[in-house]
Amino acid sequence: MSYPTQVRLIDVGPRDGLQNEKQPVPAAIKIELVQRLQEAGLKEIEVTSFVSPKWVPQMADNAEVMAGIERRADVRYSVLTPNLKGFEAAIATRPDEIVVFGAASEAFSQKNINCSIAESIERFAPVVEAALAAGIAVRGAMSCTVGCPYEGEIAPEQVSYLAGLMKGIGVQRVDVADTIGVGNPLSVRRAIEATLKHYDLEHISGHFHDTYGQALSNTLAAVSVGVWNFQSSVSGLGGCPYAKGATGNVATEDVVFMLHGMGIETGIDLDKLIDAGQFISDSLGRPNGSRVARAVLAKRLG
């Protein structure tokens, strides 16, 4: 078995993680988190989303956060833009990449964004067109690619269907996401293979939730087939609304520990990353969600 020699991690903590906080997090904290992540070596950071503050008050400070971060030329800053209105608000903040958010499950699409998969693509099309015209990269999040809270198991054909639609409207790369964390090495591999019908390995990223503790073995399965882009969240920020008390995004620290152990480069300084995760955990007043961070911090104390 051969693995990629390097992996690129996209930290989605500031957006996908903090969006799930009941109490909105002050913009200054978000800005410092982004700063600490880039100092730790992250080259891609999902910063915020441009959605109605009525629905997602946690991200109402999107423009303030984007204006406040110290931009680096070698770091890609992405933002979620579900529709043209969001995109128009986002463009003033000069994101490097926008993200549209679809689902491989019809039921999830209906419940989450109130339309069918095909309708969601129609809605994204002008956003993608406008972004590309403005020279902004476009990523497509494909949620529920292995399991759905409403439909159960998701067939690879549904993933291929969504990936084809994303490709059709010009989305440049896609995330294969296990939104509820029920995937396993085989189901994740099947979802990736279905996506490979429309995108090459360079343009596919894995996004695995750790709700059932399966994210690292799913990551291993994905690197085993050559995937080398992954999303993760520092200190495991982000709960999963479908499983109370359970964790959501896999912790970036845990992914880095595994990859570095395997000799796969990420360009990330694990110690600085752990400090960034502890900073945000302290700010939120909660235990650090990364097992690696907890073990390393306990060792530091002796």
Added chain:
Amino acid sequence: MSYPTQVRLIDVGPRDGLQNEKQPVPAAIKIELVQRLQEAGLKEIEVTSFVSPKWVPQMADNAEVMAGIERRADVRYSVLTPNLKGFEAAIATRPDEIVVFGAASEAFSQKNINCSIAESIERFAPVVEAALAAGIAVRGAMSCTVGCPYEGEIAPEQVSYLAGLMKGIGVQRVDVADTIGVGNPLSVRRAIEATLKHYDLEHISGHFHDTYGQALSNTLAAVSVGVWNFQSSVSGLGGCPYAKGATGNVATEDVVFMLHGMGIETGIDLDKLIDAGQFISDSLGRPNGSRVARAVLAKRLG
């Protein structure tokens, strides 16, 4: 890649897990835990150890526990016996298997059992001989096969050396253990390959700690090379003395969830297993250490 079609799990919670509790657990609780584990479908359970109660007061009730459990003909009950004195106490309780505990690290051997690796084997030899003469199976735990808290990384040659010594005194099968949880899919595979010089796949089990959250990806790496016996601990019982606040043994529930998802049979009823884990977590008054259990229990509550 091909995987085994079935995997056998050895739950070590009653011994390896409860041995780490500060407050000894009442024998009646241990007996009920064993009962629940076998009702959930476990076919191998590490029940207790026969060591001096001066050193391990948590296992002082070993004979009481062994006498109290309802023995089933198709379940293998194992006990740890570090020396001849322990073995002689154990034999009266009719264990199906005894376990001797060695290390692939000289420093760990010295610190943990106060002698060199070679000396520990000399000490085990008469125990193994007596067990085999009495028709009792013998398993050898090989600790620190990838990393050691004192020596750091452990070379595969050290693992092969220990496995060869174990084989030499008649130990029938061995555990490849990542005692401090620092292994990764490559280092674990190397430790298994080193062991394969002396034992076949049938007689090798994987024993991975989840201190750094790596146990499931290491399990996946091991099944990928054909290992089909694993040790785990219901609800992740068992802390790791070298990393305060961090977890120890991988939770049996988490392993079962992954394997079943991959279509690998274990013969275990996951729901009953989760109930067993919650029973012992409640008894100890602590959060359930299995992510699968936490997610499933949260879902049950709606």
